[in-house]
Amino acid sequence: MHIKFNTYLLAYALNALYRRGFKSFFTFLMLSFITFLMASILIIAHAIKYELSLTIDALPELTIQNLQAGRHQNISLEHLDTLLDIHGVQRAIPRVWGFYYFDNAGVNFSVMGIDTFDHQTKEHLETMVTAFDFEAFVATPSMVVGKGVQRILNENYYKDYFNFITTEGNFQKVSLAGVFDARTSLESNDMIFMPQEIVRNIFGMHPQEATDIVLRIANKDEIATIITKVKALYPSSRIITKEAMRVSYQSIFDYKSGIFLALFLVCLVTFLMIVYDRASGLSSEEKKEVGILKAVGWQINDILKEKFYEASIIAFSAFLCAIIAALFFVYTLQAPLLRDIFTGYSVLKPTFVLPFVVDIQMLSVIFFLSVPIYMAAVLIPSWKTATLDADEVMR
Amino acid sequence: MKTQSITFIALFLGLILTLSLQMFTLNQQFADHQSIKRTFVLFSGLPDLSIANEALFVRFRSYADTFSLFSNGPELLEYAPSTFTYHPAYTPNPSRIERAH
Amino acid sequence: MMLSPDVIAILVLDALFLLFGTFAFVLSLGIARHFDAHSFHERQYALEKKALLVATIIQYIFYLKLPLFLFFIFTSDTISNLITGAMCAAGVVNSVDFGLLLFAFKIINLYLFGFWLVLHTLDLKNETLPYTRAKFSLFVLFFFFLVAEIFCDFYFFNALNIDKIVSCCGTLFSATSTSSIRFIFELPHPILLSMFYGTFALHVMLFFRKDALGFLLVNLFFIPLSILALILFFGTYIYELPTHHCPFCFLQKEYHYVGYLIYITLFGGTFFGISASIMSLADQRKTYASFYRYSFYLTALFVAIVSAYPLLYFYRNGVWL
Numbered sequence: 091m092h093i094k095f096n097t098y099l100l101a102y103a104l105n106a107l108y109r110r111g112f113k114s115f116f117t118f119l120m121l122s123f124i125t126f127l128m129a130s131i132l133i134i135a136h137a138i139k140y141e142l143s144l145t146i147d148a149l150p151e152l153t154i155q156n157l158q159a160g161r162h163q164n165i166s167l168e169h170l171d172t173l174l175d176i177h178g179v180q181r182a183i184p185r186v187w188g189f190y191y192f193d194n195a196g197v198n199f200s201v202m203g204i205d206t207f208d209h210q211t212k213e214h215l216e217t218m219v220t221a222f223d224f225e226a227f228v229a230t231p232s233m234v235v236g237k238g239v240q241r242i243l244n245e246n247y248y249k250d251y252f253n254f255i256t257t258e259g260n261f262q263k264v265s266l267a268g269v270f271d272a273r274t275s276l277e278s279n280d281m282i283f284m285p286q287e288i289v290r291n292i293f294g295m296h297p298q299e300a301t302d303i304v305l306r307i308a309n310k311d312e313i314a315t316i317i318t319k320v321k322a323l324y325p326s327s328r329i330i331t332k333e334a335m336r337v338s339y340q341s342i343f344d345y346k347s348g349i350f351l352a353l354f355l356v357c358l359v360t361f362l363m364i365v366y367d368r369a370s371g372l373s374s375e376e377k378k379e380v381g382i383l384k385a386v387g388w389q390i391n392d393i394l395k396e397k398f399y400e401a402s403i404i405a406f407s408a409f410l411c412a413i414i415a416a417l418f419f420v421y422t423l424q425a426p427l428l429r430d431i432f433t434g435y436s437v438l439k440p441t442f443v444l445p446f447v448v449d450i451q452m453l454s455v456i457f458f459l460s461v462p463i464y465m466a467a468v469l470i471p472s473w474k475t476a477t478l479d480a481d482e483v484m485r
Numbered sequence: 486m487k488t489q490s491i492t493f494i495a496l497f498l499g500l501i502l503t504l505s506l507q508m509f510t511l512n513q514q515f516a517d518h519q520s521i522k523r524t525f526v527l528f529s530g531l532p533d534l535s536i537a538n539e540a541l542f543v544r545f546r547s548y549a550d551t552f553s554l555f556s557n558g559p560e561l562l563e564y565a566p567s568t569f570t571y572h573p574a575y576t577p578n579p580s581r582i583e584r585a586h
Numbered sequence: 587m588m589l590s591p592d593v594i595a596i597l598v599l600d601a602l603f604l605l606f607g608t609f610a611f612v613l614s615l616g617i618a619r620h621f622d623a624h625s626f627h628e629r630q631y632a633l634e635k636k637a638l639l640v641a642t643i644i645q646y647i648f649y650l651k652l653p654l655f656l657f658f659i660f661t662s663d664t665i666s667n668l669i670t671g672a673m674c675a676a677g678v679v680n681s682v683d684f685g686l687l688l689f690a691f692k693i694i695n696l697y698l699f700g701f702w703l704v705l706h707t708l709d710l711k712n713e714t715l716p717y718t719r720a721k722f723s724l725f726v727l728f729f730f731f732l733v734a735e736i737f738c739d740f741y742f743f744n745a746l747n748i749d750k751i752v753s754c755c756g757t758l759f760s761a762t763s764t765s766s767i768r769f770i771f772e773l774p775h776p777i778l779l780s781m782f783y784g785t786f787a788l789h790v791m792l793f794f795r796k797d798a799l800g801f802l803l804v805n806l807f808f809i810p811l812s813i814l815a816l817i818l819f820f821g822t823y824i825y826e827l828p829t830h831h832c833p834f835c836f837l838q839k840e841y842h843y844v845g846y847l848i849y850i851t852l853f854g855g856t857f858f859g860i861s862a863s864i865m866s867l868a869d870q871r872k873t874y875a876s877f878y879r880y881s882f883y884l885t886a887l888f889v890a891i892v893s894a895y896p897l898l899y900f901y902r903n904g905v906w907l
Contacts, residue, residue, distance in 0.1 A: 097490040104489050132591055141534065144519065145526040153548065185530065189544075198538055200545075202529055214528040218521060238535070273518045274525040279535040280544070302548075304530055335532055335547045340668050344590030351594045390638055391710075403493070410500040414507060421511050433536040440535055445522075446515040448508060451592065451664065454657050458595040462650050466602050473642060477635040 096395075103399035106379075117365060118404050124361055125412035125460040126419070128354055130428055133420050135347040136452050137444035138432060141276060142339045144445065146332055150183070150304035151313060153330040154320060164299040169324065173303065176319050178312035184300035186289045190254065190282070195242045197438045201293075203286035218278075219268035231288050232267035236278035238438045240269045257294030264288060272441065279440035350431075351459075358459070362467040369471035376475070377483040384480035397472035405461040413456065421446060592661040593743050599654055600736045603647050610643040611729040618722040623715045637718060641706055644725065647732075648699040655692055656846065663838055669752055676755035676834040682745045688738040695735050697857060698728045704861040708869060717868070755832035759817055775819055782815045786889050789859075793882045796875075802863035805856045805881070812852050816892065823895040828907045848891055855884030 107114040154173070156165035165184075173182040186203035204211055212224045219234055226232070233252070235243070243252055243266070251265040270278040290297065305320075307313055317329050383393060419425060424442040433439055526532075531545060538544040613636045621633050662675035672678050679685035702724060709717040785808050792800045817833050824836045824844065837845030862877035900906060 097487055100493065101487060101490040104493050135591075138534065138536070141522070142532075145522055146532070148523045148527040149532055150530050155548065183530075187531070198544070200531070200535070200538065202531065204528075211528075214524055217524055218528070236535070270525070271521055273521050276534045276536065277522060277525050277529070280538045281529065281531075281535070283529070330547060337668055337670075338547065347591050348589030348594055351591050352589065355594075355598065390635070394638070394642060407497065407500065410497075410504060414500065414504050417504075417507050417511065421514075438535075438538055443515075443518070445518060446508075446511040451660060454653075454660075455591045455595045458599055458654065458657065462599060463602070465646065466606065469606075469642060469646060470639070473635075473639045477638070 099396055099399055100403075103396055103403060106396070107400055107403065110376075113368065114400075114404065117368065118408050120361060120364070121404065121408040121460065121464055122412045122415070124357065125409055125456065126415045128351070128459060129412055129416035129456045130419055130425065131350050131354075131431070132347055132452055132456060133416055133448065134425055134428060134432055134444065135343050135350075136449075137420070137447055139339060139343040140447040141445050143336060145277065146336055146339070149332055149335070151307040151310070151332060152305040152316065152320075154303045154305065154324075155328045155330070156302070156324075157326050157328050164295065164301060165303055165327075167298045167300055169303065172323060173305065173320065176316055178307055178309060178316055179305050180308050181306040183304050183306070185302055185304060186286050186293070186295060187301050188289075188293055190292065192242065192246075194246050195438075197242055198280065199239055199282050200280050201282045201284070201289055203289035204283050206285050215268070218271050218274060220271065222268045227267045228285075231262070231264045231284070233264045233282050233284040234268045234270065235266065235283070236270050236281045236440075237272055237275050238279035238440055239282055240266070242438060254292045256292050262288065262292050273443065275440045275443060280438050346432075358463060362463065365464065365467040366471060369468045370474065372475060372478075377478060380475055380478050381480050381483035384478075385484065390476045393476035394472060397468070397476065401465055401468045401472070405464045408464075409457060409460050412460070413453070417448070420444065590665075592657070592664065596654065596658060596661065597740065597743065599650065600739050603651075603732065604736050606643045606647060607729055607732050610640045611726060613640050614722040614725045614729070618719055618726055621719050621722065623718065637722070640722065640725065644699065644702060644706075648696075648703055651696060651699065655696060658692065659834075659837055659846075663834075665746065669746070671751045671754050673754045673756065674832060674835040674838055676758055676832050677752045678746070679742075679834075680758055681747075681752040682742055684738055685742065688735070688742055691731065691735040691738055693853065695728070695731050696853070697860075698731060700857055701861060701864065702728060704865060705868075708865055712869075755834060756830060759831035759833070760829065770814060770818065773814075773818065778815055778818055782811055783889075785811055786885070789885055790882070793878055796866070796878060798863045798866035801859055801878070801881075802867070805859035805863070808859075808885070809852070809856050812888070812892075816848070820892040820895060822907055823899050826899060826907070844891070848888065851884045851888035851891065855881050855888055857881075858884065 154165065156163045167184055170182050170184060173179060183205075188201055190199045190201045191197075192199060206228050215224065215227070215234060216222050222234075227234070243249075249266075251263055254262040254264060256262050264284055270281070289295075295301075305316070307316060313331060313333075317331070320327060320329055380393060419428075421444065425444075429442045433442070532547040533545050535544065617633050617637050617640065620629060621637070622630060659675055662678045666672040666674050666678045669678055669681060672681070679689060682688075702721060705717055705721045705724070709715055709721060785804060789801075789804050789808065792804055813833060817831050821831050821833060821836065822828050824841055825832075834845070835841070836848070837843065858877045859881035862874050862881055865874045865877065866872070896906070
């Protein structure tokens with residue numbers, strides 16, 4: 091029940107580990123590496139989840155899509171006034187957006203139409219784009235793009251404009267007005283923003299139609315009632331709430347890292363077998379050591395305690411080293427190789443600048459899956475060593 | 486004997502210190518990212534990250550419709566509640582929802 | 587089925603406990619049947635060695651179960667974000683029929699394993715090893731509790747379903763007629779509080795008198811009484827909301843995780859109290875003053891924390907809830 095920290099025993103354990111040299115170092119290295127791998131994956135998954143939940147607050151409260159036969163269709167702008175009449179709805183904003191497939195590079199750009207008359211547009215663009223000239227942006231057909239889009243356009247020799255091909259086969263020349271700040275790369279990488287009329291022209295959309303309508307609602311307690319009302323007015327609509335998105339994010343990333351962990355367990359068990367095996371096979375020196383210790387008066391419990399110190403030294407140092415290495419790998423090196431598990435196969439990849447988030451919960455998961463498991467692997471071998479008969483091993 | 490213990494404890498504390506320093510610097514480094522990211526999302530109004538953008542149902546997964554439920558994105562596996570923005574029906578008595586107590 | 591990393595970590599450790607527990611159980615059977623400290627038979631030596639292994643395994647399980655229990659509560663709180671209707675761990679736990687049973691098992695097992703270790707220490711201090719047979723017979727019994735808990739754990743995580751709408755703690759712990767624990771709300775506050783503080787006063791008195799049997803009974807009585815008082819009275823002051831009675835919500839961030847402190851002091855205090863009494867009863871020669879002291883300090887801290895909430899509320903607002 092009472093655990094007292096004994097520095098002499100610690101020194102003895104350190105010496106014992108040192109005497110076994112390579113054997114202890116190998117165990118330490120293996121444990122560190124396995125923990126490092128697990129920690130990296132969990133940190134990446136956690137950071138992506140955090141990024142999503144961080145930005146989710148800024149999203150509109152409700153998104154209304156029009157479904158026809160279960161597929162997404164454009165929504166008519168006639169609904170706008172009806173929606174605005176619902177109590178509690180602050181603003182109803184029609185949006186025009188979609189994908190533009192660029193054949194030469196084989197990538198999809200996400201094209202979003204912006205309302206240039208909205209007083210916030212200018213302010214927002216100026217914070218996110220360096221040296222942005224809003225007047226010039228409005229004067230000629232222009233666009234603001236993400237880093238990835240700029241790179242792809244550059245590769246295809248479009249330095250300061252791009253020719254979109256409209257549905258009628260005409261060219262729509264749009265000049266490049268700015269590039270989004272690299273810090274938003276995870277969100278903005280494949281995005282192109284330009285005035286709504288131009289997007290309508292490129293996509294051949296009717297002026298009285300929009301891709302979807304978003305509702306801004308001030309009081310979040312009213313959301314449920316508003317959903318019921320919208321559903322009653324337009325039974326074919328699909329309404330997406332922030333809350334639903336939050337839940338699906340949580341479950342998808344839990345699932346993703348869960349699948350990884352489930353597979354990872356195989357690796358962990360293999361490691362355990364190796365540790366168990368190595369710890370069970372005692373060399374003659376180790377046997378002699380136990381014999382001498384017993385001869386000078388150590389009890390079984392003392393030897394067990396010493397073994398426990400050895401295991402703790404290895405397990406805790408390996409755990410700490412693994413965490414340090416994983417943070418360096420994910421944030422400083424931007425997780426080479428491992429990030430491909432999480433990103434797509436498209437050539438339009440963002441720089442992997444993840445938000446830094448490490449919390450107690452994740453550290454506990456990594457801890458529980460490394461330190462106790464290693465301790466478990468050496469528990470029985472330690473007992474076997476400690477209970478060797480003194481006379482037998484000294485002979 | 487004791488000096489070795491002290492050396493080890495010092496090394497161990499050194500590791501903890503390195504970890505805290507690392508966390509501190511990383512935290513500083515990424516602190517200014519948050520507000521600009523939020524501004525961007527407020528501006529675009531679109532969810533999800535551009536880490537996979539092969540198709541609509543991968544890039545804007547949350548907006549994917551019922552037909553794209555089984556999507557083939559890299560971080561998506563065939564797992565209904567996670568690949569599709571799912572919410573229990575809004576009607577008071579949906580048949581598919583199992584109510585507990 | 588929830589396949590999140592947290593859940594997997596818990597299940598992996600559960601599997602490990604089950605494996606080691608079964609191993610220890612098989613060994614314990616032999617020890618409980620044949621152990622005889624006076625024998626010089628070869629088997630006796632083997633049994634003594636095995637006894638050490640079992641004790642090591644039990645220590646391993648116990649020292650891991652402590653943080654794991656906190657982690658379990660923390661995980662349940664996280665899952666509550668995912669499940670429609672759940673506000674805190676209470677909703678998640680109650681989404682399965684045996685949820686409260688699982689919680690009870692977890693707490694009881696911590697107490698049992700803790701007592702076992704106390705008995706173990708007591709046993710090793712005495713060169714005649716008087717309690718060895720008793721402690722291994724006890725472990726044979728405790729093992730079934732452990733298995734029950736692990737299976738509950740597994741079925742619990744297996745039965746969690748995102749599609750399901752569960753009751754929020756607001757309805758689970760409410761005075762309305764649908765609540766299953768409605769009857770406890772009929773207890774008037776003055777009676778409850780006088781019982782609570784009366785028991786605490788008795789606790790203090792018996793602490794100074796070092797009366798083992800009385801201390802044991804007081805501590806045993808104090809656990810359910812405190813939980814009742816938390817639900818009925820103190821909780822409402824922590825939330826500053828007269829209708830909210832949940833004993834789980836104050837484990838969350840919004841209340842600065844104060845629940846962890848409250849429950850650790852409550853369970854720690856009663857644990858040391860009960861162990862002190864049992865040890866004193868078993869071994870009349872010593873009084874185990876340190877355990878009495880721990881028990882007293884932790885319990886006093888618990889009472890101070892929970893009392894501070896209503897007092898501060900009254901100080902700030904000038905009225906009671």
